[in-house]
Amino acid sequence: xxxxxxxxxxxxxxxxxxxxxxxxxxxxxxxxxxxxxxxxxxxxxxxxxxxxxxxxxxxxxxxxxxxxxxxxxxxxxxxxxxxxxxxxxxxxxxxxxxxxxxxxxxxxxxxxxxxxxxxxxxxxxxxxxxxxxxxxxxxxxxxxxxxxxxxxxxxxxxxxxxxxxxxxxxxxxxxxxxxxxxxxxxxxxxxxxxxxxxxxxxxxxxxxxxxxxxxxxxxxxxxxxxxxxxxxxxxxxxxxxxxxxxxxxxxxxxxxxxxxxxxxxxxxxxxxxxxxxxxxxxxxxxxxxxxxxxxxxxxxxxxxxxxxxxxxxxxxxxxxxxxxxxxxxxxxxxxxxxxxxxxxxxx
Amino acid sequence: xxxxxxxxxxxxxxxxxxxxxxxxxxxxxxxxxxxxxxxxxxxxxxxxxxxxxxxxxxxxxxxxxxxxxxxxxxxxxxxxxxxxxxxxxxxxxxxxxxxxxxxxxxxxxxxxxxxxxxxxxxxxxxxxxxxxxxxxxxxxxxxxxxxxxxxxxxxxxxxxxxxxxxxxxxxxxxxxxxxxxxxxxxxxxxxxxxxxxxxxxxx
Numbered sequence: 217x218x219x220x221x222x223x224x225x226x227x228x229x230x231x232x233x234x235x236x237x238x239x240x241x242x243x244x245x246x247x248x249x250x251x252x253x254x255x256x257x258x259x260x261x262x263x264x265x266x267x268x269x270x271x272x273x274x275x276x277x278x279x280x281x282x283x284x285x286x287x288x289x290x291x292x293x294x295x296x297x298x299x300x301x302x303x304x305x306x307x308x309x310x311x312x313x314x315x316x317x318x319x320x321x322x323x324x325x326x327x328x329x330x331x332x333x334x335x336x337x338x339x340x341x342x343x344x345x346x347x348x349x350x351x352x353x354x355x356x357x358x359x360x361x362x363x364x365x366x367x368x369x370x371x372x373x374x375x376x377x378x379x380x381x382x383x384x385x386x387x388x389x390x391x392x393x394x395x396x397x398x399x400x401x402x403x404x405x406x407x408x409x410x411x412x413x414x415x416x417x418x419x420x421x422x423x424x425x426x427x428x429x430x431x432x433x434x435x436x437x438x439x440x441x442x443x444x445x446x447x448x449x450x451x452x453x454x455x456x457x458x459x460x461x462x463x464x465x466x467x468x469x470x471x472x473x474x475x476x477x478x479x480x481x482x483x484x485x486x487x488x489x490x491x492x493x494x495x496x497x498x499x500x501x502x503x504x505x506x507x508x509x510x511x512x513x514x515x516x517x518x519x520x521x522x523x524x525x526x527x528x529x530x531x532x533x534x535x536x537x538x539x540x541x542x543x544x545x546x547x548x549x550x551x552x553x554x555x556x557x558x559x560x561x562x563x
Numbered sequence: 564x565x566x567x568x569x570x571x572x573x574x575x576x577x578x579x580x581x582x583x584x585x586x587x588x589x590x591x592x593x594x595x596x597x598x599x600x601x602x603x604x605x606x607x608x609x610x611x612x613x614x615x616x617x618x619x620x621x622x623x624x625x626x627x628x629x630x631x632x633x634x635x636x637x638x639x640x641x642x643x644x645x646x647x648x649x650x651x652x653x654x655x656x657x658x659x660x661x662x663x664x665x666x667x668x669x670x671x672x673x674x675x676x677x678x679x680x681x682x683x684x685x686x687x688x689x690x691x692x693x694x695x696x697x698x699x700x701x702x703x704x705x706x707x708x709x710x711x712x713x714x715x716x717x718x719x720x721x722x723x724x725x726x727x728x729x730x731x732x733x734x735x736x737x738x739x740x741x742x743x744x745x746x747x748x749x750x751x752x753x754x755x756x757x758x759x760x761x762x763x764x765x766x
Contacts, residue, residue: 295712396709402741403575410575411737454709454748458730461752537753 221280232448245440249520260436272317289390295398299386307361309488370499391450391500441481444535473506515549579698584609587667590617597700598672599630614638659687671697675705678743702765707744720761722750
């Protein structure tokens with residue numbers, strides 16, 4: 217299908233809205249009526265045409281607006297995009313990965329023409345037509361990672377692999393669930409996950425790291441993660457927490473359906489060929505509660521998951537204060553009937 | 564005794580050991596305040612040949628001359644006492660640059676001193692296996708405000724006021740080795756003005 221790109225905002229007047237198409241393809245993250253951490257990795261293979269799992273890098277109706285929001289956040293705080301000096305080659309690997317995938321999978325939107333190392337990249341939705349020399353930084357307006365991630369939805373962490381660990385040595389982070397690239401850059405896998413409660417003791421990170429260290433070229437993996445956000449705010453950064461923290465106040469039974477959003481991250485993991493780095497795109501999808509409950513199974517299940525979530529997790533995810541109200545509102549959409557296995561709607 | 568036992572914490576928080584005199588082509592010792600005690604303890608098991616190859620960089624902070632004369636008498640090949648970390652920084656960088664293969668680095672005193680010197684040593688290419696640390700003295704923290712990015716030194720309370728932007732910040736255990744700082748986040752972000760009473764957590 218040809219995508220109609222929305223004219224919408226993720227801050228200020230918050231005009232973000234999901235079409236019926238976007239609601240139907242939303243990556244609902246709960247495959248059963250409860251939630252606990254797990255190393256829920258699966259191969260990132262094309263799956264269910266039309267779903268967010270079909271393409272290597274999903275492009276949807278929010279693409280143009282999300283890229284505008286990224287440019288706005290970067291203008292406000294350039295430290296959201298950083299790359300330690302040894303990560304430039306990984307940036308070029310990422311340019312190649314994204315351009316080749318998008319040109320092949322969305323030929324009506326993106327084109328890549330190669331003449332040796334002379335590449336021409338056409339990005340129709342953003343009105344970009346650039347010719348540059350692959351691996352020559354001086355021929356791009358930004359560093360390679362910044363250049364391509366200003367044109368790709370989702371945050372990007374680029375991880376160097378050494379000493380049997382992964383090191384967050386580069387990233388583009390403007391749509392994050394409350395973590396700071398500027399603070400975490402240079403940390404290893406255990407250090408940047410240090411604030412997550414319970415999961416260390418459960419052995420989650422040791423197992424996840426073992427899995428990630430062994431990801432091979434051409435065999436990417438994926439998982440879903442989730443949290444909650446009041447208003448469709450992509451930039452829930454710690455840097456700006458003193459500006460958006462107050463939005464969590466003032467939810468009522470009348471406005472929670474519109475203001476409260478489930479925030480889902482589609483995390484994917486790709487081995488990069490020249491640098492042997494691992495790139496970790498974290499793509500954020502938002503859906504307001506009132507849209508989510510239009511899928512009856514999702515409404516019933518979300519009610520049960522939020523109601524029964526361990527307190528530590530609700531605290532860490534930042535919605536412990538609003539949980540009683542969420543549960544009360546969602547309970548209207550839970551008739552107690554059983555739900556089917558898996559994340560997909562029943563119809 | 565100024566040795567500190569830190570409670571178990573999250574995995575980004577550094578842990579420290581105890582200095583021991585190791586064989587090496589040189590010995591670079593960087594210390595502040597009560598860190599001098601760790602060097603003096605180490606001195607009990609180090610001979611004159613060890614000290615001949617040693618370079619001590621010491622920042623007494625509030626301890627005045629309590630330790631400096633004892634350190635000076637150890638007979639280090641080079642001894643320097645400076646008024647602040649910032650003042651000593653260019654000397655520290657030069658000393659790290661002059662290190663040869665096999666030089667041992669000893670860092671002791673406050674977390675702020677050890678963290679900053681560790682970042683310098685790592686940037687200079689000293690392998691982590693050649694760097695030892697031992698905490699002594701104050702547990703006050705070096706904090707970065709996540710909002711304005713300013714660093715506040717010697718934080719002893721939670722919450723505390725950022726010395727740059729003035730926001731009241733709560734003290735996290737999340738620690739960046741690159742910045743040599745813990746993270747401070749506005750404590751009343753969700754309910755402006757609702758600032759809990761300060762508790763002295765560090766001395």
